[in-house]
Amino acid sequence: MAMHDAQLLTPARVGANRATTLLRGDSTRWFQPDALSTAQQAFADRIEALRNALNRDLFLGLIDSESHYAVYRPGAGYARHLDCLRNNFGRVISAVFYLNEAWQDAEGGALRLYLADQSYHDVFPRAGRLLLFLSAQFEHEVLPATRDRMSIACWMRQRV
Numbered sequence: 001m002a003m004h005d006a007q008l009l010t011p012a013r014v015g016a017n018r019a020t021t022l023l024r025g026d027s028t029r030w031f032q033p034d035a036l037s038t039a040q041q042a043f044a045d046r047i048e049a050l051r052n053a054l055n056r057d058l059f060l061g062l063i064d065s066e067s068h069y070a071v072y073r074p075g076a077g078y079a080r081h082l083d084c085l086r087n088n089f090g091r092v093i094s095a096v097f098y099l100n101e102a103w104q105d106a107e108g109g110a111l112r113l114y115l116a117d118q119s120y121h122d123v124f125p126r127a128g129r130l131l132l133f134l135s136a137q138f139e140h141e142v143l144p145a146t147r148d149r150m151s152i153a154c155w156m157r158q159r160v
């Protein structure tokens with residue numbers, strides 16, 4: 001939230017035309033790989049270990065990852081979407097790490113993951129929880145919450 005208050009976050013955009021849309025209401029800040037803070041480096045090291053394990057055990061051929069902070073203010077959400085569209089073809093794994101201490105489910109803010117049979121599974125953004133899913137396979141949406149909702153979203157990519 002300090003970054004949000006210092007206006008270090010940028011309203012998020014969707015698609016190649018970079019137009020602001022009502023589809024998503026978060027603000028983001030990308031990690032700068034050559035200027036990581038100690039905490040960001042610790043996160044990046046764990047993501048690297050996970051990427052290597054996925055390559056070793058599941059042969060996914062993931063070449064790198066990209067991460068950004070995201071803040072959703074109360075009432076903001078992100079409409080149902082897939083993470084690998086248009087300019088994001090290389091995305092294979094979506095990973096979301098939640099930063100919200102003492103989250104109560106009644107506060108909303110679930111990540112709603114749609115399953116193949118069009119049923120869904122809600123994941124609440126509790127601090128310390130890491131959610132992984134296949135970027136090309138699972139449509140999902142962020143439901144609005146009654147408090148600020150913070151996360152790090154990360155994508156592991158294949159060569160395209």
Ligand SMILES: O=C(O)CCC(=O)C(=O)O
Pocket residue numbers: 070078083096110111140141142151153
């Ligand atoms: O914050 C989340 O739970 C998911 C965010 C998301 O879907 C995205 O940034 O593409």
Ligand SMILES: [Fe+2]
Pocket residue numbers: 081082083140
């Ligand atoms: Fe997404």
